[in-house]
Amino acid sequence: MVRLVLWRLAFAVPLLVAVTAGMFALASASPFDPVRQYLGDRAMTTAPEVVERIRANWALDRPVMEQYATWLGNLVRGDLGESRSFHRPVLEIVAERLPWTLLATGSAIVLMLAASLVLGTLAAWKKGSWLDRVITGGAFANESAPVFWLALLAVYVFAVRLGWLPAGGLSDAAATTLDPLDVARHLVLPVVVLAISQSSWLVLYVRESVIATLREDFVTGARARGLAERTVVTRHALRAALLPFLTLLGARIPELVTGAILVETVFSWPGVASASVQAALSVDFPLLAALTLLGTIAVLLGNLLADLAYHKADPRVAA
Structure with missing residues (x-):
């Protein structure tokens, strides 16, 4: 390592x-x-x-x-210059906005992984059933839907029509301080939309990988030993199917960054992703250069973490 x-x-x-x-x-x-x-x-x-x-x-x-x-x-020397659109040091803007982006994208990744593993495994376990058709059909339909369209649809349904959740921002307009519960309410729609928009390929990949693993000899042997089907799927097939999935996850970090830009813009979430849009529109090159560098580092770090997780999960790779 x-x-x-x-x-x-x-x-x-x-x-x-x-x-x-x-x-x-x-x-x-x-x-x-x-x-x-x-x-x-x-x-x-x-x-x-x-x-x-x-x-x-x-x-x-x-x-x-x-x-x-x-x-x-x-x-x-640690000097990223002065932002021409925000009229503030670039380093100060990044330090202020980066935690909010990490909060939103980190929560979306956790939700995306959990939901994708569950749905993909269920689809593989019930291959050919109505549940499998619903999950795979929904994944293909979701893959064809643009991220900004999903975000606008979520705002219309849950904020405008139903009034269950706020349409955007970090807190209510009348709030003078940041209340964690208020921030959590404003975080729900951006996180759910970002997670859903990036989960389709995960669901389909997990399904195909688990189906292929269920045909392996060690799975047949586990069934022959009398293990319950649920144990065979979750403890044997799913675990083996997740190894290549780790590397694939790191390769999709750029798509997650792109999705975060659109989601933060629609929901007025004060992260670095939405700041890149304003920097591009204002031709704010010092800020745009810093955010491009930060995005490249995020992609490299994501791939490195995925490879380290792969080595940890399968020590034979390092041999």
Whole structure:
């Protein structure tokens, strides 16, 4: 495991350099002018010398490689720059919003895993039954539904029509402090929508994996020993089917990040994912660069944790 971690760290450094360099190259080729985007309607009346002064203050008049070298040096020192849309240090924005994103996505992952394992195993156990058809049909239908559509539908049904849950935000508008129960109520819809939107492929994969494992010789032997069918499925088939599932889960982290961006935007959840949308619309490159780097690190970390879990579950992999 130590060798695996060291190898992944050695691989991560050039990858992060390549991602950030490509990000700067795309920014320099972008047709959008961050200065004019920053000024908005005032760009038509602002004097050209003022525009050029802002451009010089932001170092946009320098060659792209010089801009990248300066940004990389500041990054090593822990300085992520100043956000042009929030008018605050980028590091302060990330530190303030990251815990809320981790809370929402972490809760969604737990719910997604639990529901997918249960539904996928039930579908495999009852293969060909009406329960199997309902679960697989629902999974295929859910896979074809866009995340934002599910979020808007949830808002319409549970917030507008039924009034059971709040439509968005972190707390009620009239609240002066954060009440944990109030935050939990506002967390329900984003977490459930994010978990449902990412669970279809998990359900289908668990179903197919458990069905294939149920045909193995060791499962036949367990049945021949007189073990109950429930024990055979949960203690033998499901456990063996989960090994490749761990690696697949790490590979789907980018899709989870994309889903989090859409869900946080629809529900006005104050996380880093929704901040990336505002940064993109405002051409806020310092914030967008930091969030892109953070997303890349999340993908690398997710894959590393999945591989470590695989090694832990099956020691033969390390042999």
